[in-house]
Amino acid sequence: MKIFYAVQATGNGHISRSMELLPYLQQYGEVDIFLSGDNSNLKLDAPITYRSKGLSLYYTCNGSLDYWKIARSINFLSLKQEIKQLPVEKYDLVINDYEYITAAACEAKKVPSVNFGHQASFQSMNVPRPEQKSKAGEWLLKKYARADRYIGLHFEPYDDFIVTPVIKKEILEATPTDEGHITVYLPSYCEPQLIEIFSGFKDHHFEIFSRESKEDRRVGNILFKPVSKAMFNKSMIHAHAIITGGGFETPSEAIHLGKKIMAIPIRGQYEQCCNAAALRKMGVMTLDKINDNFPEVFKQWMEDYKPIRRDYSQSIPLSMKKLFES
Structure with missing residues:
Protein backbone atom coordinates (compact mmCIF):
# COMPACT_ATOMS: atom_id res chain seq x y z
CA MET A 1 0.00 0.00 0.00
CA LYS A 2 1.23 3.50 -0.85
CA ILE A 3 0.23 6.06 1.77
CA PHE A 4 0.31 9.85 1.40
CA TYR A 5 0.51 11.59 4.78
CA ALA A 6 -0.04 15.37 4.82
CA VAL A 7 1.32 17.01 7.97
CA GLN A 8 0.54 20.59 8.93
CA ALA A 9 3.58 22.54 10.18
CA THR A 10 1.84 25.66 11.43
CA GLY A 11 2.64 24.58 14.98
CA ASN A 12 4.55 21.92 16.88
CA GLY A 13 1.57 19.71 17.73
CA HIS A 14 0.95 18.27 14.27
CA ILE A 15 4.62 17.38 13.83
CA SER A 16 4.84 15.85 17.29
CA ARG A 17 1.80 13.67 16.56
CA SER A 18 3.07 12.62 13.12
CA MET A 19 6.38 11.40 14.57
CA GLU A 20 4.46 9.07 16.90
CA LEU A 21 2.08 7.78 14.22
CA LEU A 22 4.62 7.26 11.43
CA PRO A 23 6.08 3.92 12.66
CA TYR A 24 2.56 2.50 12.93
CA LEU A 25 1.56 3.73 9.48
CA GLN A 26 4.72 2.17 8.03
CA GLN A 27 3.51 -1.24 9.19
CA TYR A 28 0.73 -0.94 6.61
CA GLY A 29 2.76 0.30 3.66
CA GLU A 30 5.18 2.80 2.17
CA VAL A 31 4.56 6.30 3.56
CA ASP A 32 5.38 9.53 1.73
CA ILE A 33 5.16 12.70 3.81
CA PHE A 34 3.97 16.11 2.64
CA LEU A 35 5.03 18.82 5.12
CA SER A 36 3.14 22.09 4.72
CA GLY A 37 3.77 25.31 6.66
CA ASP A 38 6.86 27.15 7.84
CA ASN A 39 6.49 28.27 11.45
CA SER A 40 7.02 25.15 13.52
CA ASN A 41 9.96 25.03 15.93
CA LEU A 42 10.29 21.24 15.79
CA LYS A 43 11.89 19.25 13.00
CA LEU A 44 10.20 16.19 11.53
CA ASP A 45 12.63 13.30 12.09
CA ALA A 46 11.74 11.48 8.88
CA PRO A 47 12.32 11.83 5.12
CA ILE A 48 10.01 14.42 3.57
CA THR A 49 8.86 13.62 0.03
CA TYR A 50 6.99 16.86 -0.64
CA ARG A 51 7.51 20.27 0.99
CA SER A 52 5.46 23.47 0.83
CA LYS A 53 5.35 26.82 2.56
CA GLY A 54 1.59 26.27 2.58
CA LEU A 55 -0.60 28.42 4.78
CA SER A 56 1.00 29.39 8.08
CA LEU A 57 -0.02 31.14 11.28
CA TYR A 58 1.98 33.94 12.87
CA TYR A 59 1.68 35.64 16.23
CA THR A 60 2.15 39.01 17.86
CA CYS A 61 4.01 39.37 21.16
CA ASN A 62 0.84 39.95 23.16
CA GLY A 63 -1.10 36.72 22.92
CA SER A 64 -2.91 37.04 19.58
CA LEU A 65 -2.63 36.13 15.90
CA ASP A 66 -0.77 38.49 13.58
CA TYR A 67 -3.43 38.75 10.84
CA TRP A 68 -1.41 41.14 8.69
CA LYS A 69 1.62 38.84 8.57
CA ILE A 70 -0.61 35.85 7.85
CA ALA A 71 -2.26 37.67 4.93
CA ARG A 72 1.06 38.85 3.50
CA SER A 73 2.48 35.32 3.53
CA ILE A 74 -0.22 33.88 1.24
CA ASN A 75 0.76 33.42 -2.41
CA PHE A 76 -2.43 32.41 -4.22
CA LEU A 77 -0.75 31.68 -7.55
CA SER A 78 1.74 29.37 -5.90
CA LEU A 79 -1.03 27.61 -3.97
CA LYS A 80 -3.02 27.03 -7.16
CA GLN A 81 0.03 25.52 -8.85
CA GLU A 82 0.83 23.27 -5.89
CA ILE A 83 -2.75 21.99 -5.75
CA LYS A 84 -2.53 21.09 -9.43
CA GLN A 85 0.85 19.37 -9.15
CA LEU A 86 0.45 17.46 -5.89
CA PRO A 87 0.24 13.78 -7.04
CA VAL A 88 -2.39 12.51 -4.60
CA GLU A 89 -3.86 10.31 -7.35
CA LYS A 90 -0.80 8.02 -7.17
CA TYR A 91 -1.61 6.79 -3.66
CA ASP A 92 -3.86 4.09 -2.24
CA LEU A 93 -4.58 6.07 0.93
CA VAL A 94 -4.40 9.82 1.56
CA ILE A 95 -4.26 10.87 5.23
CA ASN A 96 -4.62 14.57 5.89
CA ASP A 97 -3.91 16.23 9.23
CA TYR A 98 -5.79 19.48 8.52
CA GLU A 99 -3.77 20.57 5.48
CA TYR A 100 -5.47 22.74 2.83
CA ILE A 101 -3.41 21.97 -0.31
CA THR A 102 -3.94 18.21 0.05
CA ALA A 103 -7.67 18.63 0.65
CA ALA A 104 -8.01 20.89 -2.40
CA ALA A 105 -5.95 18.52 -4.59
CA CYS A 106 -8.06 15.53 -3.54
CA GLU A 107 -11.27 17.43 -4.23
CA ALA A 108 -10.06 18.59 -7.66
CA LYS A 109 -8.85 15.12 -8.68
CA LYS A 110 -11.73 13.16 -7.07
CA VAL A 111 -9.35 11.25 -4.80
CA PRO A 112 -10.81 9.97 -1.49
CA SER A 113 -9.04 11.11 1.67
CA VAL A 114 -9.21 10.79 5.44
CA ASN A 115 -8.98 13.85 7.68
CA PHE A 116 -7.20 12.36 10.68
CA GLY A 117 -6.36 14.60 13.64
CA HIS A 118 -7.66 16.96 16.27
CA GLN A 119 -9.47 19.34 13.91
CA ALA A 120 -11.41 16.43 12.43
CA SER A 121 -13.22 16.03 15.75
CA PHE A 122 -15.03 19.34 15.20
CA GLN A 123 -17.23 17.74 12.57
CA SER A 124 -19.26 16.69 15.61
CA MET A 125 -21.33 19.27 17.48
CA ASN A 126 -20.91 17.09 20.58
CA VAL A 127 -17.42 18.57 20.92
CA PRO A 128 -17.48 21.48 23.39
CA ARG A 129 -17.58 25.02 22.05
CA PRO A 130 -17.24 28.39 23.80
CA LYS A 142 -15.32 22.04 9.15
CA LYS A 143 -14.47 23.16 5.60
CA TYR A 144 -10.78 24.14 5.50
CA ALA A 145 -9.59 20.55 4.95
CA ARG A 146 -12.61 18.65 3.68
CA ALA A 147 -12.39 14.88 3.32
CA ASP A 148 -14.49 11.79 2.65
CA ARG A 149 -13.91 10.37 6.13
CA TYR A 150 -13.01 11.90 9.48
CA ILE A 151 -11.19 10.39 12.44
CA GLY A 152 -10.96 12.90 15.25
CA LEU A 153 -8.75 13.17 18.32
CA HIS A 154 -9.88 14.97 21.47
CA PHE A 155 -9.57 15.01 25.26
CA GLU A 156 -12.65 12.79 25.52
CA PRO A 157 -14.33 10.51 22.91
CA TYR A 158 -17.24 12.87 22.33
CA ASP A 159 -18.51 10.93 19.29
CA ASP A 160 -18.13 7.51 17.68
CA PHE A 161 -15.44 8.69 15.23
CA ILE A 162 -13.37 10.42 17.94
CA VAL A 163 -10.59 8.80 19.96
CA THR A 164 -8.44 10.19 22.75
CA PRO A 165 -5.11 12.00 22.11
CA VAL A 166 -1.97 10.50 20.62
CA ILE A 167 0.75 10.78 23.27
CA LYS A 168 4.51 10.71 22.68
CA LYS A 169 6.33 7.52 23.66
CA GLU A 170 8.58 9.48 26.04
CA ILE A 171 5.51 10.71 27.92
CA LEU A 172 3.80 7.30 27.95
CA GLU A 173 6.89 5.65 29.44
CA ALA A 174 7.71 8.46 31.90
CA THR A 175 7.50 8.37 35.67
CA PRO A 176 6.21 11.84 36.61
CA THR A 177 7.79 13.65 39.56
CA ASP A 178 7.36 17.10 41.08
CA GLU A 179 10.59 19.11 41.15
CA GLY A 180 8.71 22.31 41.92
CA HIS A 181 9.08 24.33 38.72
CA ILE A 182 6.24 25.50 36.46
CA THR A 183 6.66 24.70 32.76
CA VAL A 184 5.42 27.50 30.48
CA TYR A 185 4.77 27.39 26.74
CA LEU A 186 2.97 30.48 25.42
CA PRO A 187 4.19 30.87 21.81
CA SER A 188 2.11 33.99 21.10
CA TYR A 189 4.05 35.99 23.72
CA CYS A 190 7.61 37.31 23.36
CA GLU A 191 10.29 37.22 26.03
CA PRO A 192 9.94 40.83 27.28
CA GLN A 193 6.22 40.26 27.82
CA LEU A 194 6.86 36.90 29.51
CA ILE A 195 9.37 38.49 31.86
CA GLU A 196 6.83 41.16 32.77
CA ILE A 197 4.17 38.52 33.43
CA PHE A 198 6.17 36.00 35.48
CA SER A 199 9.10 37.81 37.10
CA GLY A 200 6.88 39.12 39.91
CA PHE A 201 6.20 35.64 41.31
CA LYS A 202 9.46 35.46 43.26
CA ASP A 203 8.46 32.34 45.18
CA HIS A 204 8.03 30.31 42.00
CA HIS A 205 10.51 29.05 39.42
CA PHE A 206 9.44 29.04 35.77
CA GLU A 207 10.94 27.10 32.86
CA ILE A 208 9.69 29.04 29.84
CA PHE A 209 10.09 27.57 26.34
CA SER A 210 10.54 30.40 23.89
CA ARG A 211 10.66 30.57 20.09
CA GLU A 212 13.22 33.38 20.53
CA SER A 213 15.72 31.40 22.64
CA LYS A 214 18.66 29.55 21.09
CA GLU A 215 20.13 28.43 24.43
CA ASP A 216 19.25 28.43 28.13
CA ARG A 217 19.13 31.93 29.64
CA ARG A 218 18.23 32.82 33.22
CA VAL A 219 16.42 36.02 34.16
CA GLY A 220 15.74 36.03 37.91
CA ASN A 221 13.21 33.31 38.69
CA ILE A 222 12.78 32.50 34.96
CA LEU A 223 14.82 30.03 32.94
CA PHE A 224 14.26 30.59 29.22
CA LYS A 225 14.80 27.47 27.13
CA PRO A 226 14.73 26.88 23.36
CA VAL A 227 11.85 24.83 21.99
CA SER A 228 13.17 21.27 21.98
CA LYS A 229 11.23 18.05 22.14
CA ALA A 230 13.61 16.37 24.59
CA MET A 231 13.98 19.37 26.89
CA PHE A 232 10.28 20.14 26.89
CA ASN A 233 9.40 16.53 27.69
CA LYS A 234 11.85 16.53 30.61
CA SER A 235 10.57 19.84 31.97
CA MET A 236 6.94 18.77 31.77
CA ILE A 237 7.48 15.31 33.26
CA HIS A 238 9.14 16.80 36.33
CA ALA A 239 7.03 19.97 36.63
CA HIS A 240 4.73 20.95 39.45
CA ALA A 241 2.31 22.49 36.95
CA ILE A 242 1.95 23.58 33.31
CA ILE A 243 0.92 26.94 31.83
CA THR A 244 0.21 26.65 28.12
CA GLY A 245 -1.87 27.99 25.26
CA GLY A 246 -5.15 26.47 24.13
CA GLY A 247 -3.52 23.95 21.83
CA PHE A 248 -4.18 20.24 21.96
CA GLU A 249 -0.97 18.22 22.37
CA THR A 250 0.56 19.90 25.43
CA PRO A 251 -2.65 19.86 27.53
CA SER A 252 -3.23 16.24 26.46
CA GLU A 253 0.23 15.21 27.63
CA ALA A 254 -0.14 17.17 30.86
CA ILE A 255 -3.47 15.45 31.54
CA HIS A 256 -1.91 12.03 30.91
CA LEU A 257 0.91 12.90 33.33
CA GLY A 258 -1.56 14.15 35.94
CA LYS A 259 -0.21 17.71 36.01
CA LYS A 260 -2.11 20.82 37.04
CA ILE A 261 -2.81 23.00 33.98
CA MET A 262 -3.63 26.61 33.20
CA ALA A 263 -4.67 27.13 29.56
CA ILE A 264 -4.62 30.55 27.86
CA PRO A 265 -5.89 30.33 24.25
CA ILE A 266 -4.28 32.46 21.56
CA ARG A 267 -6.71 35.30 20.90
CA GLY A 268 -8.38 34.98 17.53
CA GLN A 269 -7.71 31.25 17.19
CA TYR A 270 -11.17 29.73 17.49
CA GLU A 271 -9.99 26.13 17.76
CA GLN A 272 -8.05 27.04 20.90
CA CYS A 273 -11.14 28.71 22.38
CA CYS A 274 -13.02 25.44 21.76
CA ASN A 275 -10.24 23.47 23.43
CA ALA A 276 -10.41 25.80 26.41
CA ALA A 277 -14.16 25.16 26.68
CA ALA A 278 -13.49 21.41 26.78
CA LEU A 279 -10.71 21.79 29.35
CA ARG A 280 -12.92 24.02 31.51
CA LYS A 281 -15.56 21.28 31.64
CA MET A 282 -12.85 18.87 32.79
CA GLY A 283 -11.85 21.14 35.69
CA VAL A 284 -8.90 23.01 34.16
CA MET A 285 -8.44 26.74 34.77
CA THR A 286 -8.68 28.67 31.50
CA LEU A 287 -8.19 32.39 30.83
CA ASP A 288 -9.34 34.54 27.92
CA LYS A 289 -6.20 36.66 28.28
CA ILE A 290 -3.53 37.75 30.74
CA ASN A 291 -4.42 41.10 32.31
CA ASP A 292 -3.83 43.10 35.50
CA ASN A 293 -5.76 40.51 37.54
CA PHE A 294 -3.31 37.75 36.67
CA PRO A 295 -1.49 37.74 40.07
CA GLU A 296 -4.81 37.05 41.84
CA VAL A 297 -5.79 34.44 39.25
CA PHE A 298 -2.40 32.73 39.56
CA LYS A 299 -2.73 32.56 43.34
CA GLN A 300 -6.22 31.06 43.07
CA TRP A 301 -4.96 28.50 40.56
CA MET A 302 -2.07 27.45 42.77
CA GLU A 303 -4.23 27.15 45.90
CA ASP A 304 -7.60 25.88 44.68
CA TYR A 305 -7.15 23.90 41.45
CA LYS A 306 -6.20 20.23 41.41
CA PRO A 307 -4.58 18.16 38.66
CA ILE A 308 -6.77 15.95 36.52
CA ARG A 309 -5.63 12.71 34.93
CA ARG A 310 -6.73 10.48 32.08
CA ASP A 311 -5.00 7.37 30.75
CA TYR A 312 -4.38 7.94 27.03
CA SER A 313 -2.05 4.96 26.54
CA GLN A 314 -4.40 3.10 24.15
CA SER A 315 -5.01 6.00 21.78
CA ILE A 316 -2.66 4.94 18.96
CA PRO A 317 -4.00 1.36 18.68
CA LEU A 318 -7.56 2.73 18.66
CA SER A 319 -6.62 5.30 16.02
CA MET A 320 -5.06 2.68 13.74
CA LYS A 321 -8.07 0.42 14.15
CA LYS A 322 -10.43 3.17 13.03
CA LEU A 323 -8.16 4.16 10.16
CA PHE A 324 -7.54 0.73 8.63
CA GLU A 325 -10.51 -1.39 9.70
CA SER A 326 -13.37 0.92 8.73
Missing part, protein backbone atom coordinates in the same frame (compact mmCIF):
# COMPACT_ATOMS: atom_id res chain seq x y z
CA GLU A 131 -20.40 30.29 24.73
CA GLN A 132 -19.67 32.77 21.95
CA LYS A 133 -19.43 30.69 18.78
CA SER A 134 -17.70 32.03 15.69
CA LYS A 135 -19.32 31.41 12.30
CA ALA A 136 -15.98 31.95 10.55
CA GLY A 137 -14.24 29.70 13.05
CA GLU A 138 -16.81 26.93 12.62
CA TRP A 139 -16.49 27.20 8.82
CA LEU A 140 -12.69 26.87 8.99
CA LEU A 141 -12.79 23.88 11.32
